[in-house]
Amino acid sequence: MSLKIGKTTLENGIILAPMAGITDRVFRLLCAEQGAEYVVSEMISAKALCYKDVKTASYAKILDTDPPTALQIFGSEPDVMAEAAFMLERGSYKACSSTKAPEAIDINMGCPMKKIVANGEGSALMKKPELVYDIVRAVSSAVSVPVTVKIRAGWDKSTMNAVEVALAAQEGGAALVTVHGRTREQLYKPPVNYELISDVKRALSIPVVANGGIFSAEDAVEVMRNTGCDGIMIGQAAQGNPFIFSQIKAAFEGRYLDTPSDKQILDMARKHLKMLCLEKGEHTGVLEARKHTAWYVKGMRGSAQLRMMVNSATTLKGLMSLIDEFEASFAADTSGR
DSSP, X not given: OOEXXXXXXXXXXXXXXOOTTTOSHHHHHHHHHHTOSEEEEXXXXXXXXXXXXXXXXXXXXOOTTSOSEEEEEEXXXXXXXXXXXXXXXXXXXXXXXXXXXXXXXXXXXXXXXXHHHTTTOGGGGGGOHHHHHHHHHHHHHHOSSOEEEEEEEESSXXXXXXXXXXXXXXXXXXXXXXXXXXXXXXXXXXXXXXXXXXXXXXXXXXXXXXXXXXXXXXXXHHHHHHHOOSEEEEOGGGTTOTTHHHHHHHHHTTOOOOOOOHHHHHHHHHHHHHHHHHHHOHHHHHXXXXXXXXXXXXXXXXXXXXXXXXXXXXXXXXXXXXXXXXXXXXXXHHHTO
């Protein structure tokens, strides 16, 4: 089993999903270290990029040593999307120190957030298959790298049109389609419609990746078996748990990998924090590390109190001390039993 995207061959088809405010370069690196074969950036506003917004451009940073990385753009105007894609492929924008071109340009047609769909972007595009075609065609014509598309099952339960939208994307020149098996109306609530994902796979001649509701290695194996897809994309399950990629990789290879110990998880949290501060500076790094730290310790004894304390941390030293003290406290509890 393998999946080819552009020049890259994924032996197991294991992909990190794009997540706004989460899949920055640091998180992508950590997930790749654990077995993600291909990673996708945070959403990048095509319009903001074209307006030379400094912060937006910074989302697109890719270095030579980075894993195969796609840059995801969102918008609803074909010409603006095409211009942004061209800029990202060529690196012809300021405020970004990229030394490597993206592996692909991914188009967001699945984001369900109100502020996105209110502008006719993200999953609102599911209501306009003809516009899907126009956008994909324009972007495909503007770049030499593959263009991929991420969609949902549909807008709501009365318009489950993923097959129609996926076919429009394929006709427009898409090299791969990822299907999140929920409608926009569902947001992230169950159930995930894997049967519809299977329908998309059968209808298309290009690779199809399954997304949604995959929270364990066992889930990944079952989804691949039941949908017949070429790969799987992991999003929420990776929050505070980059280890899920190594577990899925092992399962796909017929091996079993133990879940990480609390110590391994906290060591990963420390590593993540240090990398964020190095990449973005201490102030921004600590602020962004707060949510990640809360995810890492979720479910551990005494984690509720730590999560509250983490939200007031303002320095690298302070946050590291909180993690160290937390580890010492539950280690003492364990030794006292």
